[in-house]
Structures are given as structure tokens and as C-alpha cells.
Amino acid sequence: xxxxxxxxxxxxxxxxxxxxxxxxxxxxxxxLAFQADGGRERYQEYGAAVAPLLEKAGGRIAFLGEPAPAxxxxxxxxxxxxxxxxxxxAFLDMIGSAEYQAIGHLRxxxxxxxxxxxxxxxEGAL
Numbered sequence: 001x002x003x004x005x006x007x008x009x010x011x012x013x014x015x016x017x018x019x020x021x022x023x024x025x026x027x028x029x030x031x032l033a034f035q036a037d038g039g040r041e042r043y044q045e046y047g048a049a050v051a052p053l054l055e056k057a058g059g060r061i062a063f064l065g066e067p068a069p070a071x072x073x074x075x076x077x078x079x080x081x082x083x084x085x086x087x088x089x090a091f092l093d094m095i096g097s098a099e100y101q102a103i104g105h106l107r108x109x110x111x112x113x114x115x116x117x118x119x120x121x122x123e124g125a126l
Contacts, residue, residue: 016118020089027062028091029117030081032110039110040078046106053103057094058086088118 034040054060063082070076085091094100107114 031115042110
């Protein structure tokens with residue numbers, strides 16, 4: 001995986017990879033805070049470069065939005081993106097590809113902080 005604005009959680013990545021072949025769909029929550037000088041533009045460059053790789057992996061952007069000030073919590077983010085993947089393995093294959101390795105630096109250069117949260121579809125009603 002490429003360098004990122006936040007250090008990779010070895011424990012989280014290991015747990016994620018251990019379920020790589022479960023065959024279940026995945027939604028990845030991306031919480032993004034941009035560099036003050038050109039970060040948003042750099043991330044847009046990353047977005048354009050990653051789009052064909054995402055399509056090739058069978059993924060798609062399900063939601064992209066700029067959050068309003070928090071009602072609860074202290075976090076502050078510039079952009080929230082939900083990305084659907086057909087499986088965890090599809091995500092791993094995408095980020096492990098030579099094509100992704102060539103562009104991953106754009107994401108890291110765009111961000112002051114970023115979080116990735118893999119999410120499984122929920123069961124039952126709230």
C-alpha cells in the first residue's frame with residue numbers, strides 16, 4: 001500500500017486481509033482533510049487517475065460529499081467518500097497493482113490526515 005497521510009494500522013490491515021476471500025461486498029469510508037495549499041486540487045488529480053483502476057476492480061463511488069460542521073464529535077473533514085468494492089480482495093488487488101503504486105503518492109501529497117474504514121453491510125434494522 002502506498003504512503004498515506006496517516007500511518008497504516010498493521011492490526012487493522014491484518015484483520016482486513018484475513019477476510020480478503022470472504023466474497024462479501026465492501027464499502028470503504030474515506031475521511032479526508034486536505035493540505036491548505038493545493039490539497040483539494042491534488043486529490044482531484046488522484047481521483048482522475050484512480051477512476052479507471054476503480055472501475056477495473058469492479059468498484060464505484062457510492063457517495064462523495066463535503067461534511068457540514070459536526071453535531072457530535074470533534075473531527076473535522078473536508079471530504080467524505082464512500083467507495084463500494086465487490087470484495088475485499090478487489091480492493092487489495094487494486095492498491096497492490098503497479099498502476100496504483102504509481103499514483104498513490106498523489107493521495108498522500110493531497111492530505112494532512114485521512115482515515116479509511118472498511119465497512120460490511122449491516123444486518124437487521126436500526
